[in-house]
Amino acid sequence: MKLYEVLYREIATDYLSGKNTFTQKELSNRLGISISDINVALKKLEEINAISIRPKCFNIIAIDRLLLYWATRRKLNKDVAYSAFARMRINEIEASMPNGVAFTAYTGYKKIYNDIPADYSEVYLYATKDALSEIEKRFPEHKHYDNIFVLRPDPILEERIENGMTVVPPPNIFVDLWNIRTWYAKDFVDALSKKLFGD
Numbered sequence: 001m002k003l004y005e006v007l008y009r010e011i012a013t014d015y016l017s018g019k020n021t022f023t024q025k026e027l028s029n030r031l032g033i034s035i036s037d038i039n040v041a042l043k044k045l046e047e048i049n050a051i052s053i054r055p056k057c058f059n060i061i062a063i064d065r066l067l068l069y070w071a072t073r074r075k076l077n078k079d080v081a082y083s084a085f086a087r088m089r090i091n092e093i094e095a096s097m098p099n100g101v102a103f104t105a106y107t108g109y110k111k112i113y114n115d116i117p118a119d120y121s122e123v124y125l126y127a128t129k130d131a132l133s134e135i136e137k138r139f140p141e142h143k144h145y146d147n148i149f150v151l152r153p154d155p156i157l158e159e160r161i162e163n164g165m166t167v168v169p170p171p172n173i174f175v176d177l178w179n180i181r182t183w184y185a186k187d188f189v190d191a192l193s194k195k196l197f198g199d
Contacts, residue, residue, distance in 0.1 A: 001079060001154040003033050004041035005175075008070045010156075012171035015060045016196065023057045031156060045069065064197045067171055071178035081132055082150040085143040093123050093148060096138060100131030102161045104151065105180060108173040109188055111166070117191040118184035122146075124176060126153040126168060128161055151176075170196060 010031060011022055024038045042058060045051045050065035051058050060066060086093050094107055103111055105124035110116050127135060127150045139148055153161060157168065168176075174196065177189045 001152075001157070003037055004044075005070060005074065006031055006154050006156055007033060007038060007041050008045075008066060009169060009172050011060065012063060012066055012070075013169040015063055016170060020059050021057050022059070064193075067174050067196070070171075071175040074175045074179050076151070076176055076179035079151045080149055081127070081152040082136060082148075083142075083146040084135075084139040084148045085141050085146050086139050086148055087141075090121060090123060090147075093139075097123075097125065098131050098134040098138070100128040100134075100161060101125045101150075102127075102153070102157070102165050102168050104168045104173050104176045105185070106177075106188060108167045109177070109192060112170060112173070113195065115191075116188075118187040120182070120184050120188075122149060122180075122182070124149045124151065124180070126151045126157060126161060128153070128158055131161075 007027065010027065014022070024035050024042070027033070027038055028035045042051060042053060045066055046053050048065050048069055050060065050062045050069060052061050086096075088096070094103070102108075103123070103125045105122075106116065106120040107123055107125065132150055135148070135150055157165075167173075170192065174189065174192050177185050177192065
């Protein structure tokens, strides 16, 4: 995941938690991203009227524009560290994952909202290096059709997974779902859009 994506995830997650005043300095300190890189990423959002930049801070004014901008630039496939096939039901695959993972996409949605807009047949998750090694041992089989996709986390996300995070934040789930090419991914995107943006 690119640095600007880490930034977008952070501010979108904070916004959805009720915060909407940000400073570049605070974000730089929190994420370890240079202020110049943050300013470049924010300028892109300002150009599409997703945020309003003021002299000492900025605010999100259109969370839907922010997430759609990020989603259209997300390259999910480039973050796939491992994929495999398991002859198991989806809930069995999910329950068989080791510690050190955070679910995204369909499973992430299900775990946060206790609901599924459609049946699904793949599991997507981010895993620490140790968890990835364990997943490779538990699920060694490969087919033309894989149903387990392990994504490589950025350093911020990896640290949070190591500290107990088991599901990535809804903004991350949204952009990951946007980049999956199954018909039911759209059902999940539509359902999540209503929860994040309203009707």
